[in-house]
Amino acid sequence: MAVAVTEAVADVGAGRRVSARHFVRLKLRVMGNNFRGQGWRIGLFALGAFAGLWFAAFGLFLFAVPGLAGNDQYATLLAAFGGGLVVLGWLLLPLIFFGVDETLDPARFALLPLPRRTLVTGLFAAALVSVPAVAVLLAASGLILTAGIFGGWSAALTQAVGVLAGLLLCVAGARAVTSAFATMLRSRRVRDLAAVLLAGAAALIAPVQLAAAAALQDADWDRLAEVAAVVGWTPFGAPWTIGIEVAQGRVWAAPVKLLITAVTVVALLAWWSRSLESAMVGTTSSSRASTRPRATGTAVTQLFPRLLGWLPRGRFGALVAREARYWWRDARRRANLITLAVVGLFVPVMLNLGGAGDTGGGALDTSSPVLVTLSMVFVGVLAAATLANQFGFDGSAYAAHVVVGVPGAVELRARMAAFSLYLLPLVLIISGVLALLVLGQPGWIGLTAGSLLATFGAGLAVNTLLSVLGAYSLPETSNPFALNSGAGVARSFLAVLSMLASAVAVIPMVVAAALLGDVWLWLALPIGAAYGLGAALLGAYLAGDVLDRRQPELLATITPRR
Template sequence: MVATLLRLRFRVLGNQLMRSPWQLVGFLFGALYGLGLLAGIVVGLVLLGFGDLQLASDVIVGAGSLVTLGWALVPLVAFGVDTTLDPDRLVVFPMSRARMMVALTLAGVCGIPGIVTSAATLATIATWVHWPAATVAWIVSAPLAVVTAVVASRTVATAASGLGSGRRFREVSGILIFIPLILAGPIIAAVATGFAVNAEALLALLPVLGWTPLGAAWAVPADAAAGDLLAAGAKLLIALATLAVLWVLWRQSLARSLVNPRRASAAVVRAGSIGWFGRVPTGTAGAIFARALTYWTRDPRYLRQLVGAPLVPLLLWFYARDGDPFAALAFSAPIIAFVIGIVVYADISYDGTAFGTELITGASGRADRVGRTFAAAAVALPLVLVAAVLPFAFSGRWEQFPGILGMSIAILFVCYGVCALTSAQLVVPVAASGDNPFKRVPGSTFLQGLAFLGIWLAALLLSAPAVIVGVIGFFTENAAMSWIAFAGGIVLGSVVLAVGIMIGGRMLDRTGPVLLARLKAMKNA
């Protein structure tokens, strides 16, 4: 049964790669990148072996501890990334819990992260081969380090699936994950600064890591090389005890999760309450507007896009804090307009097969484009206006305000116009509502990534005239140029938006059934 599950694991991967040549090309590029990274690690480990034993010990124990910690933390922020061998799906098969755990462990080792970790761990022999005692200890400790990392990941993932079995928990946590990701630059800079300031304290901490569950297995060869066999034996016992405790915890969590699988949750609403459908004008466009606005206010896939909007000024201020923060903050509105405006290219993809309901009603393509665009604008315009007004309200330099506002509106409307066209021709695989935002969606291809890049470039090129005039007016503090950018941006954006809705609506009248067929094929993939 274990061998069957492993064959299934690789069969699924093979089927995904053979579905599209472009997906295979993307996988090969990723594999080449991974091989290049691994080659660099091997070269570094070889050179490390010719250095001081203490340096080799610090580097390997420190890096190994980070690897183990990374394996343990990833399930907390990326549950459901790869569900090929999900325990919820395996529960119907006639296999014991112990066999299931062995199969899941081997599947983790044989996955791409597991292969990279295993190869890097095996490559540490290039360092320890210079000390015979370390080589003997490596034979036991290297496999132990890899298995401990994988089992730690499975233990945390199973425990997290129990805590996050409710859909709302998964949705909220999926949204909050994006905050530290968006702020990754400032966080990394702060951590790097802290490392530079406290380098001596961190170096003193590295020997302590060898006595912890994170670094014990990685530190055994170093102590053996130094001739401290007592410390090596003690750390080996710590590593074995860590694996045993993790195995027991995983076994208990797995037993609970198999008996109580993830459950769906549904909101309880007052009888007769129809939300936005009762607050907007009636008609086809009004119904589509209400449905799209419901997505923007309730669907976590849309809300994730809005999380980043308030953080854009913070990021711009951080990177420009040593220069002119006002100039950086003033341009937060155009950036927010672009980030939020380009999202609607995937509107129909987010609908999924529910798009068929709209087709059955006979709704025109133009009504669809109008309803979706107005719903997106109802959410985005207030954010863009606030982002445009606040920097000038605090600085009092209102003569530059019209250009920034015109630039922002031009970018937003141009994005909507471009997406009104492209979304009538293109649907892309997206995660379902409630899924993990990092979940690998079958069908994602390299070609679709190029198409998305084309949408970005088209929106940037069409809005370029308003942006260029607005930038010139801002930095020259020319009030006339600023007002020209304001008027020109509104006119340019409105024209592109009107043309996009008109032509995109006609396209959708023809392509609607084709798009629905593609959405059904993606759902069944």
């Protein structure tokens, strides 16, 4: 099958050449048909477009600041760092939050006689048709403005080319990374991969810590400008700094930097096209890999993982056991779990190191309880947000629960419990690492763990309610990052909503950390744990009542349209 796709004979039939234009039109048509008769989808899309425009305007202004201020000293700085952040965002955000829009699922093209090059360029062109891409294009126009003010038409024109190249880089990067990661997650060997990723993230922390501390300690603008000049020669900064180079008289730099960008884009596309192949041939090659050992024990003992043998053999226990197995066996859920683990460990460490470096003292006594609490709130909110579409993971399989008539509150409590089985050890690790290794304050472990538990519990409550009311269907593909068109907006909107709501729910914890001082270091753990547990149980009770009344409606919203 793979051969048929890659070395397709284009001259079968009276074939007209298929070009990228067809893919773009196909995507627009599919998007349009998805909107048909679904007012709320149009509304969501408009909302997303509006948010995109708002951010674009903001970025436009930011990138244009040096030009408007008439000061070209920091123009390179802004272009290199700002543009670099945009690229980084395109690489990482799809993995963590948003997923990629797979309106055109590559697997659907597997049977068509298309050369791989046509397929990749076509899908790439289709991927460019999206709200975020337009937003980036708009925002980066600020760079053109800046370049034009300093260097006239020639600089502006060069920068315009640079902005286009930069956009291609962003989109190609996002596709390549998600596709490659999806391929890795599909393989059964991913258990090892998770460990490697975690270890890698942990190993990265030390050098990044040193670099960040050094950079912030002598936060000297000229030093930063030097760093920016270096970044400007990497793919992250190259496309965005072309105009300013021309404006400042280094015309030779422009073709070199364009070349750097072009080579990167081509390399990314090649990488993407390789993993596309396995996405199209897909599950058949990976699923029948091993003959499994014969089952031992009765059916009921098989259902319960060995570590969970203590669970009651009833409705609740069965639900928890099944959910626990699913968090590991379902690639989509596992992807969420792994990124959560990496980000959850990474961000608080970085945040608190930054806080420590800022005041210039040693790392030991500078991070404040408020900052620690806030970073823990972030992790807790992020963790709980994983459940915002928990029923969407199940898809039509949820019909089994409707047929049986599982009571809503039991179901939601079990789902919370199963997720917590994975999350609580992670919480312990994160708070331990933060208190012991980063802050060097074992006494603060109560504070970190308490804040995290409180946020997590409150977040569970919010997201459980959200998962019943705001569920949406996920496409049945093998790419765990794939989203239906329009769902991207819905997903980001719901995620932001849930994060805001859960963050609001833990304001008391932050206030207490600010007001109570040292006493709070001891009270944070018991109070935080109790607060979290109470909030979660209350959430399950309330949302369970809602679920009882709208089980069939929930099933209809999470069943993928075919």
